[in-house]
Structures are given as structure tokens and as C-alpha cells.
Amino acid sequence: MKAYTPQTFAHLKGLDGISDAQLAEHFKLYEGYVKQVNTLNEQLDEIVRKGKPSGTNPTFAELTRHLGFEYNGMILHEYYFSNLKRAADPAPAKGSGLAQALEQNFGSVDYWKADFQAIGGMRGVGWAVLFQDPVTARLVNNWISLHQDGPPTGFKPLLVMDVWEHAFMRDYKATEKAQYVQAFFRNVDWQTVERRLNERAAIRPAAA
Numbered sequence: 001m002k003a004y005t006p007q008t009f010a011h012l013k014g015l016d017g018i019s020d021a022q023l024a025e026h027f028k029l030y031e032g033y034v035k036q037v038n039t040l041n042e043q044l045d046e047i048v049r050k051g052k053p054s055g056t057n058p059t060f061a062e063l064t065r066h067l068g069f070e071y072n073g074m075i076l077h078e079y080y081f082s083n084l085k086r087a088a089d090p091a092p093a094k095g096s097g098l099a100q101a102l103e104q105n106f107g108s109v110d111y112w113k114a115d116f117q118a119i120g121g122m123r124g125v126g127w128a129v130l131f132q133d134p135v136t137a138r139l140v141n142n143w144i145s146l147h148q149d150g151p152p153t154g155f156k157p158l159l160v161m162d163v164w165e166h167a168f169m170r171d172y173k174a175t176e177k178a179q180y181v182q183a184f185f186r187n188v189d190w191q192t193v194e195r196r197l198n199e200r201a202a203i204r205p206a207a208a
């Protein structure tokens with residue numbers, strides 16, 4: 001299987017409340033996920049080629065289970081980095097397709113934001129994600145535990161917020177996650193979120 005090459009996110013500098021040092025460390029962690037996806041795929045491929053794939057082979061089973069964690073670690077970070085930018089607008093533009101979709105699904109942009117931020121404040125490591133179900137066009141906020149537990153199948157990520165401690169603990173204390181969530185919202189690239197809403201698949205700068 002062809003190995004994935006990590007993406008770079010060189011444009012991400014000078015954010016408000018998320019330092020360049022924090023981002024540099026986070027990019028390294030992302031690259032680690034890409035590397036692990038490649039390693040697991042190689043190891044599983046080798047087992048298959050040796051004629052040993054079996055649900056009762058503990059090595060095969062554990063590597064396979066772990067692949068979901070590493071794959072989503074790779075993919076969610078690609079969405080996360082690419083929905084941030086410097087000098088961002090404070091909110092989706094009034095009357096934009098995104099603002100209208102949030103109003104229709106949550107009552108108002110403020111109700112949506114309060115829900116999303118509350119999810120981000122939940123205890124434990126994970127992600128807050130605004131998804132669209134492409135089949136019904138409904139928007140939902142969702143919690144993902146670790147990287148692999150929770151994404152509704154086939155739903156399209158529109159806005160992805162990393163709330164693992166590694167996303168903010170260079171800049172904030174462990175007890176200051178709420179401050180990081182506020183900082184995240186000062187750097188959201190709303191145009192990218194709206195583009196994802198309008199695309200059939202939410203296109204991201206993907207390791208390929």
C-alpha cells in the first residue's frame with residue numbers, strides 16, 4: 001500500500017491566542033499519526049501477504065482496531081488545522097449560507113456556538129465537531145472521544161475543534177481549557193467552514 005505523505009500547514013502562523021510554538025508541536029504530533037497509519041498499514045499488509053489474516057490472530061486484531069484511532073487522528077487534525085487562519089472574522093457573515101444553516105438547525109448562531117463550546121468544555125480528551133448529514137442536510141454538534149469514537153457514519157465535518165490537552169497546554173494550563181476554546185473561536189476560518197457546507201465532500205488538505 002502506498003504510504004501517506006503528511007501535509008504542511010505553513011500558512012498557520014500568528015494566530016490570536018494560539019502560539020506558533022504550540023502549533024509547531026501540534027504539527028509534529030499530526031505527523032506522528034500519519035507515520036503510524038503507514039506503519040500499521042505496512043504491518044497488516046505483511047500479515048495478509050503471509051496468509052495469516054484471522055480474527056483470532058491477536059496481532060492482526062489489535063493492529064486493525066488501532067488503525068481507526070490513527071486514521072482519525074490524521075484526518076481530524078487535517079480538518080482542524082485547515083479551519084483556522086490568522087486575522088479571522090469573529091463570526092460567520094450575517095446572511096451567509098452558513099449563518100442561515102446554523103439558524104435553521106439550532107435556532108440562532110449564538111445557540112449553536114453555546115452548544116459547540118459546551119461540548120468542547122466536556123471532561124476528557126476528544127474533539128468537538130459540527131457535522132452536516134449530507135443526506136438530510138441537517139447540522140449537528142458532536143463529541144468524539146479519543147479520535148475514533150463517535151463520528152456519525154458518512155457525516156461531513158464542517159468545523160473541527162481539538163480539545164486534547166496537547167492542543168493548548170503550551171499556552172494555557174490544564175484548568176484553562178475554556179480560554180483555549182475562546183482563542184480557537186477568534187481564529188476560525190468561517191469561509192472554509194462555509195465552503196465545506198457547500199461541497200459534496202468536505203475537501204481538506206489531505207495526506208496522500
Ligand SMILES: [Fe+2]
Nearest residue numbers: 162164166167
Ligand atoms: Fe491534536
